[in-house]
Amino acid sequence: MSTNTNIRARLLISCLDRPGVVSAVSTFLHQYKANIVQSDQYSTDPSGGMFFMRIEFDLFEDGYDFEEVKKAFTSVASSFEMDWKMDLASRRKRMAIFVSKEDHCLLELLWKWRAGELAVDIPLVISNHPNLKEEVESYGIPFYHIPVTKETKANAESEAITKLHEHDVDFIVLARYMQILSSDFVGTFPKRIINIHHSFLPAFIGANPYAKAFERGVKLIGATAHYVTDDLDEGPIIEQDILRVNHRYTTEQLRVAGRNVERIALSRAVTWHSNDQIIVHGNKTVVF
Incomplete structure (x- = not known):
């Protein structure tokens, strides 16, 4: 199964740090057949501070399109009260x-x-x-x-x-x-x-x-x-x-x-x- 670099996307997240954030994001991307190619995260204080995350992922040609994935992610974002942005890497x-x-x-x-x-x-x-x-x-x-x-x-x-x-x-x-x-x-x-x-x-x-x-x-x-x-x-x-x-x-x-x-x-x-x-x-x- 090959990837198309035109459908590489980036996701930026900030929210209160609490258990399950990383799991929820990675599970969501897996459900939409996305392959995570890079993931960075930072927590100001693991016991109640802020959590920041940046993920680059690829969507497969025979999977879901970007706009569909972006729209669907709103439910995950809402459950963790995230401030987030998702965009195509190819968009200049x-x-x-x-x-x-x-x-x-x-x-x-x-x-x-x-x-x-x-x-x-x-x-x-x-x-x-x-x-x-x-x-x-x-x-x-x-x-x-x-x-x-x-x-x-x-x-x-x-x-x-x-x-x-x-x-x-x-x-x-x-x-x-x-x-x-x-x-x-x-x-x-x-x-x-x-x-x-x-x-x-x-x-x-x-x-x-x-x-x-x-x-x-x-x-x-x-x-x-x-x-x-x-x-x-x-x-x-x-x-x-x-x-x-x-x-x-x-x-x-x-x-x-x-x-x-x-x-x-x-x-x-x-x-x-x-x-x-x-x-x-x-x-x-x-x-x-």
Whole structure:
């Protein structure tokens, strides 16, 4: 009996930890002739904490179809009060990119996408500046310049939301988009906006943090990728990384190191999100 990789699926689960959860899920999949190819789980506290699980499974060609299995799983999910998501591994998520003037994070994502290392579709890039239009369009991706000022912010966000809905976007990546999103915007895409920033916060806030870091003689340059919430730069962290530096680094060399680590951390976070490897619980993430 052979499998068809087009019907490989992923199941993410979070619920209160109690006996029988794993058994119920595996029994259900067995009943629908599914073959589990990977299973990861994590419990915060076996005696009454939270339970998290990620399963990849294959459905056989002569068995049940995906939508039938997904619909049937609601009964198992209800009995354990699960927060869950089931999706086809073959479904490429549609990712929008927001960017301002700096191109390092944008280009990292575009390079990985063109090389086939990032399994998403990119239907559009939105920017509050026109600078990167030619660069983006060279990849065959539509570029939308939506200027933002204090007076036009609400209208600009409304225009951006309309574009995102028109392009049926699954999630958004802020690739150094230097604007604070409103609560209305964030609420329209909960747990679906990924941001990247340097990890000097809260030590060096405001403008020119690398000059301030140079003055203090920092020894580590870091970056944080996280989901966006109404609390500025305090959403659930997906990935962090660092590079070691020393006294020989100039302010500009620190800035270059910062750009490099931002590119790495953001691309990892985007890959994990697109592969359904992340469960958000409260203000934390579980990354399988």
